[in-house]
Amino acid sequence: MALPPPDPQFVLRGTSAAVHTLHFSCGGQEPDVPILFSGSENGFIHVWNLKTHRVDTALDGHGRRSVYCVETMGGKDRLLSQGRDQRICLWDLAEGRTSVTDCVFTENVGFCRCSLLKVAQGRWLMAMAAKALEEVQVLELPSKTSVCTLKPEVGAKLGMPMCLKLWQLNCGSQPLLLTGYEDGSVVLWNLSTRKALSQLVCHQEPVMSLDFDSETAKGISGSSEKVLSIWSLNEQQNLQVHQTHNLVNAGISDITIRPDKKILATAGWDHRIRIFGWKKLKPLAVLDYHTATVHCVSFSDHKNPSERLLAAGSKDHRISIWSIYTQT
Amino acid sequence: VCFIPGGLDCSISFVSHVLGKACVHGRQQEILSVLVPRLTDLTKSDCIWQRICWRLVECVPDRWMEAVVLGFVQRAAGADVLSRLLGNLVVKNKKAQFVVTQKLLLLQYCHTTAVLQNLLGYLSLDTLRRALLIKVLQELLETWGSSSAVKHSPPEQQQYISKAILICLSHLKELEIESCRQELLTSMMEGVKCHLDSSLPQIRRLGMVVAESISSKINTDGPVLKFQYEEDDETRELKSLLVQTPLFCVVSSLPADDRNEKADAALPLVSESDKKSYTAAPVVPGEESDAELDSDDDLIPYDMSEDKELKTKAPLYVRDCIEVLTGSEDVDKWEATVKALESLVRKNPAATREVSVELAKILLHLEEKTCTEGFVELRQRAQVAVLTTDPVPVAKYLTSQFYSLNYSLRQRMDILDVLVLAAQELSYPKSHGKTKHSGSQKPCIQLLPGSDSSKDWRRVVDERIKSKTRRFATGQSQVEPASGPNEFNSVAGHFFFPLIQHFDRPLTTFDLLGEDHLVLGRLVHTLATLMYLALNTMAVTAMGRALLEFVWALRFHTDSYVRQGLLSCISSVLLSVPAERLLEDMTEELLETQCWLGDVVEKDPDGDCRRLALQNLLLMENLKKKLKIVPS
Numbered sequence: 001m002a003l004p005p006p007d008p009q010f011v012l013r014g015t016s017a018a019v020h021t022l023h024f025s026c027g028g029q030e031p032d033v034p035i036l037f038s039g040s041e042n043g044f045i046h047v048w049n050l051k052t053h054r055v056d057t058a059l060d061g062h063g064r065r066s067v068y069c070v071e072t073m074g075g076k077d078r079l080l081s082q083g084r085d086q087r088i089c090l091w092d093l094a095e096g097r098t099s100v101t102d103c104v105f106t107e108n109v110g111f112c113r114c115s116l117l118k119v120a121q122g123r124w125l126m127a128m129a130a131k132a133l134e135e136v137q138v139l140e141l142p143s144k145t146s147v148c149t150l151k152p153e154v155g156a157k158l159g160m161p162m163c164l165k166l167w168q169l170n171c172g173s174q175p176l177l178l179t180g181y182e183d184g185s186v187v188l189w190n191l192s193t194r195k196a197l198s199q200l201v202c203h204q205e206p207v208m209s210l211d212f213d214s215e216t217a218k219g220i221s222g223s224s225e226k227v228l229s230i231w232s233l234n235e236q237q238n239l240q241v242h243q244t245h246n247l248v249n250a251g252i253s254d255i256t257i258r259p260d261k262k263i264l265a266t267a268g269w270d271h272r273i274r275i276f277g278w279k280k281l282k283p284l285a286v287l288d289y290h291t292a293t294v295h296c297v298s299f300s301d302h303k304n305p306s307e308r309l310l311a312a313g314s315k316d317h318r319i320s321i322w323s324i325y326t327q328t
Numbered sequence: 329v330c331f332i333p334g335g336l337d338c339s340i341s342f343v344s345h346v347l348g349k350a351c352v353h354g355r356q357q358e359i360l361s362v363l364v365p366r367l368t369d370l371t372k373s374d375c376i377w378q379r380i381c382w383r384l385v386e387c388v389p390d391r392w393m394e395a396v397v398l399g400f401v402q403r404a405a406g407a408d409v410l411s412r413l414l415g416n417l418v419v420k421n422k423k424a425q426f427v428v429t430q431k432l433l434l435l436q437y438c439h440t441t442a443v444l445q446n447l448l449g450y451l452s453l454d455t456l457r458r459a460l461l462i463k464v465l466q467e468l469l470e471t472w473g474s475s476s477a478v479k480h481s482p483p484e485q486q487q488y489i490s491k492a493i494l495i496c497l498s499h500l501k502e503l504e505i506e507s508c509r510q511e512l513l514t515s516m517m518e519g520v521k522c523h524l525d526s527s528l529p530q531i532r533r534l535g536m537v538v539a540e541s542i543s544s545k546i547n548t549d550g551p552v553l554k555f556q557y558e559e560d561d562e563t564r565e566l567k568s569l570l571v572q573t574p575l576f577c578v579v580s581s582l583p584a585d586d587r588n589e590k591a592d593a594a595l596p597l598v599s600e601s602d603k604k605s606y607t608a609a610p611v612v613p614g615e616e617s618d619a620e621l622d623s624d625d626d627l628i629p630y631d632m633s634e635d636k637e638l639k640t641k642a643p644l645y646v647r648d649c650i651e652v653l654t655g656s657e658d659v660d661k662w663e664a665t666v667k668a669l670e671s672l673v674r675k676n677p678a679a680t681r682e683v684s685v686e687l688a689k690i691l692l693h694l695e696e697k698t699c700t701e702g703f704v705e706l707r708q709r710a711q712v713a714v715l716t717t718d719p720v721p722v723a724k725y726l727t728s729q730f731y732s733l734n735y736s737l738r739q740r741m742d743i744l745d746v747l748v749l750a751a752q753e754l755s756y757p758k759s760h761g762k763t764k765h766s767g768s769q770k771p772c773i774q775l776l777p778g779s780d781s782s783k784d785w786r787r788v789v790d791e792r793i794k795s796k797t798r799r800f801a802t803g804q805s806q807v808e809p810a811s812g813p814n815e816f817n818s819v820a821g822h823f824f825f826p827l828i829q830h831f832d833r834p835l836t837t838f839d840l841l842g843e844d845h846l847v848l849g850r851l852v853h854t855l856a857t858l859m860y861l862a863l864n865t866m867a868v869t870a871m872g873r874a875l876l877e878f879v880w881a882l883r884f885h886t887d888s889y890v891r892q893g894l895l896s897c898i899s900s901v902l903l904s905v906p907a908e909r910l911l912e913d914m915t916e917e918l919l920e921t922q923c924w925l926g927d928v929v930e931k932d933p934d935g936d937c938r939r940l941a942l943q944n945l946l947l948m949e950n951l952k953k954k955l956k957i958v959p960s
Contacts, residue, residue, distance in 0.1 A: 282627070
């Protein structure tokens with residue numbers, strides 16, 4: 001007899017706006033507190049203290065325009081945030097400061113979250129949707145120099161880039177970029193040659209979110225329809241569909257694979273969070289807590305496996321924190 | 329009368345004379361209460377006594393035969409006893425035959441079921457008499473099937489005849505049914521048509537029960553006629569008459585009813601059980617792959633049976649509802665809209681007023697697309713909501729449609745129902761509704777901290793003032809019931825007068841004064857209700873006068889349902905129009921009505937009509953008394 005799904009371990013309230021993005025920073029040593037960053041529709045970035053479950057700081061840097069992406073750059077003192085004010089801000093949060101150290105004007109009015117990849121100590125690559133409709137630009141941070149601009153061929157009609165994922169097989173190898181587009185296809189780009197290595201049509205509707213596991217060279221993408229698509233990369237760097245999975249209700253906002261590659265979580269428009277096993281996409285749990293669309297899910301980076309958490313942010317202004325499958 | 333005949337010839341005609349005279353002078357009870365049980369005992373096994381008894385009754389002169397036979401039939405303990413006592417009297421004596429086959433069955437209807445059982449059982453027990461039984465059945469069916477009888481005879485008589493038919497049917501044997509099968513069928517068809525045409529539900533039900541019984545008798549194999557009606561005591565009793573338990577000799581005078589009850593227990597009740605079958609919520613099985621645990625993959629899934637499809641949401645705006653109801657192919661959305669419509673209309677009165685007539689039109693024509701539970705009620709409540717939100721244009725639309733072409737009877741009657749319900753809502757004090765709503769909303773309201781504190785200081789100050797002031801008079805200690813203006817006042821005329829205007833103008837598909845007397849009946853009842861609800865409105869006098877004229881025009885209508893409606897109209901007029909107005913403006917009409925009411929009380933065949941007429945006369949009397957008391 002299967003157990004009923006667990007309840008959230010705790011629920012963070014107080015954003016007073018829809019939560020669009022979440023990012024954990026729990027890898028620090030004691031006396032560092034585990035932190036959760038959340039970006040909301042009212043332009044605030046809340047820094048949550050996961051011991052007290054309260055907001056430590058609220059960062060206001062995007063002119064009250066919605067923040068839809070937050071990432072840390074090597075620790076909780078360096079934060080990157082992207083907002084609808086067409087800016088990507090770099091924050092310095094060390095020693096209680098809350099200042100914007102740098103700023104990138106993307107000139108892009110879309111919703112595509114940027115993707116960060118650490119290539120060397122102190123150097124990151126950031127991919128973001130560019131000003132022109134179908135283009136993706138890759139910058140190097142913190143220097144803000146443009147590495148390349150990736151343009152699909154003329155007549156490809158891919159539409160806007162919806163989601164990005166920069167990855168490299170191991171440190172030192174070539175960085176590659178996976179992009180999900182508005183027409184439902186996923187494209188693998190080679191950054192040095194600026195060419196598309198492979199294109200795969202995964203969905204009939206726009207690709208809302210994707211995630212990739214470089215170890216097994218498998219990725220998963222979700223769309224506004226009922227299908228989850230799992231695709232893999234073979235030796236020739238070609239994408240091919242591996243498996244599809246039908247959901248009960250249509251619409252996925254976010255997908256994320258846990259760092260240990262055991263499970264993945266999807267955030268659904270039907271207010272539910274679904275947990276699957278990554279190996280075979282076996283459905284494991286349906287977490288039904290929120291009362292509106294779940295916009296984002298994120299796994300924590302706790303060093304201790306039993307403390308790992310899953311966070312989900314929703315349009316109902318709540319962030320639910322779950323402790324699930326922490327024994328493996 | 330106890331002598332032992334020893335081969336002597338004896339004449340008992342003298343005794344017959346005495347018996348007959350006593351019975352005809354009204355002493356039936358005394359003499360027969362002694363005689364009949366004695367004779368029952370004596371004739372039980374002794375044929376000589378039986379013969380004596382037969383001679384006794386045969387010798388009663390014709391002019392007293394009726395009283396004697398009636399007495400015997402009433403007193404006999406059962407059909408077999410009656411058979412022993414009377415023998416073949418009905419065959420031999422014309423007068424007795426007339427009494428038994430015609431008078432007791434067709435001309436009188438005051439006798440109990442037991443008497444009927446006795447009578448008809450008696451006819452069935454002897455081969456000579458069985459011919460009479462069939463003849464009786466034919467005559468009963470003829471009466472049952474005649475449309476004028478159905479229209480004009482009182483319901484009690486119709487019930488009596490139905491019972492008689494059923495008992496006859498229960499006695500008939502297969503062969504006999506075979507021989508008159510065709511006749512039975514034709515009379516059943518005619519009869520059922522007249523009965524279903526009636527406006528009174530009791531007559532309809534009687535027709536249905538009898539038709540079903542006849543059908544079950546003549547079609548022993550093959551499909552049987554089955555009607556849908558609500559079972560009640562009357563129908564159950566009727567059905568129980570169809571089955572006859574085998575007759576056995578009873579010592580004590582067991583009334584036939586007891587035997588019927590035993591048959592009733594044995595008969596399976598044909599009641600429709602509407603058992604609400606609770607279907608379990610449909611579970612969409614997610615891909616619950618069981619048990620194949622990989623060696624690496626030892627993650628145990630949780631229970632995902634609650635993972636179902638998300639229900640479609642109903643639209644949030646009234647105009648969106650209109651779009652969905654007129655165009656949408658999505659049945660889930662349509663169903664959700666139908667369920668949500670009433671509350672949306674009530675919450676957005678301004679928006680509804682913009683599209684009220686259109687919405688009323690859509691609702692009037694709305695047909696059930698999916699099998700929604702309570703669809704008719706939902707539609708009606710939505711219509712009432714629209715009508716109360718914007719009474720004048722929607723009432724104008726609905727009343728005009730009532731008299732238009734190409735509507736079904738159901739739709740016309742729906743219009744009437746909606747008008748009455750809306751009138752009721754409008755005329756009811758509104759503040760009651762308001763307090764109810766605010767009560768339910770309280771938990772959701774969050775008081776801002778600022779206003780809270782302001783209330784507090786006010787309260788403190790008030791209390792301080794109260795404690796310091798001396799009161800000389802407490803004033804009203806009881807809270808006055810909340811009151812508001814009567815919203816029905818301004819629209820009563822719009823509801824009422826258009827309905828009364830065109831009743832005598834027949835259309836091709838709708839003729840109120842002709843075939844559609846059911847709708848006429850409903851219209852009359854609706855007008856009575858609207859009149860009653862118009863109490864204290866400005867238009868009430870004009871309405872009253874118009875209604876009295878309407879009643880006058882229709883007062884001789886043949887349908888008793890319509891007549892009942894007309895009488896309730898008069899009651900409503902007497903109750904709603906203020907007494908002074910009645911007597912000043914409508915004296916002539918009232919006097920004429922009073923004469924007519926007197927007539928109805930005496931001569932109307934329908935019991936309910938007579939009762940209502942009497943009530944109206946009493947109301948009029950009270951009115952006169954009230955005005956006499958008031959000093960001029």
